[in-house]
Amino acid sequence: MSKPLIGVSTYLEASARWGVWDLPAALLPAGYPRLVQAAGGLAAMVPPDDPALAEAAVARLDGVVIAGGPDVEPVRYGAEPHPRTGPPARERDAWELALIRAALASGTPLLGICRGMQLLNVALGGTLVQHLEGHLGATGVFAEHTVKPVPGTRYASIVPEDSGVPTYHHQSVDRVGEGLVPSAYAEDGTVEALEPAGEGRGWVLGVQWHPEMGQDLRVMRALVEAARR
Template sequence: PPARARDAWELALIDAALAAGIPLLGICRGMQLLNVALGGTLVQHIDGHAEVVGVFGSHTVKPVPGSLYAGVVPEEASVPTYHHQAVERLGEGLVASAYAGDGTVEAVELPSGGWVLGVQWHPEMGEDLRVMRGLVRAAGG
């Protein structure tokens, strides 16, 4: 069932971060909520992005050249993932900055908003920490 209280709290955090212009990284559900906060929609269920129910898998994502994400991870990379929802229509101002091989949007960013990045996977779960380091650099000024 929907987690309405959690949604309200996390949407308020997203709005506050965007209003304050502080660096923002949305991870998995956080990317989805960033998209929804800006008026986008979600595909409610996709196949092929969770190899085994309840277990993280991996797949590759390809960055869009010239994007914020490509500035952090310039080449195709394998990412730790477990999700069944994805971006359908991008929210206002968001652009896709990485895709899965099947065309699923895997990263989004807000070019007019400073350092705002959403990734569909869990960068904190893998060995490649470049996304996390990018956030730390942005937050450090």
């Protein structure tokens, strides 16, 4: 049985160092492709490009993952920057929003991770809380907390029990985007997963945590199986 090709969006950094080199680079933490591979897919890095090309890119993929990364620029959801909001990544925002819209339009299975879930919400008219406490570990260190699935949702069909997840974020969903419903919450009420209400948009899921930093393959395996179909 052939393995589905899963495209994962990447960082675009002005300077990165490896060996003797210090150059601009498209980057992706190794946890993402390793998770795709462990779940039975082929991983492909999809760096930022002209948003007009997103439809063509998605057409060559069996599934799309929008990876974690920097804060979404608040102008994307009509807000002024909070003092704790990070610097914008405008090229990446534009490209990943275009990928999300292309995947939704084509019915290509789509998984948003952390920033990816937030962008999914913004793409459908939702807004974000720009700063909250308690979901970050030390700088550059993932924390863990429990998420509770909402019965009857796609996420609950994949992970039916409360579970501990790796987390590193200081922003979250505020107003939920059109056609989306929360499908998991943290114990403090933070929305931890989003998905379409009903089946009209195909296989779409956003999770606020980082499954690529854990051992639970179920969310990625569900994406890969949807992509295989």
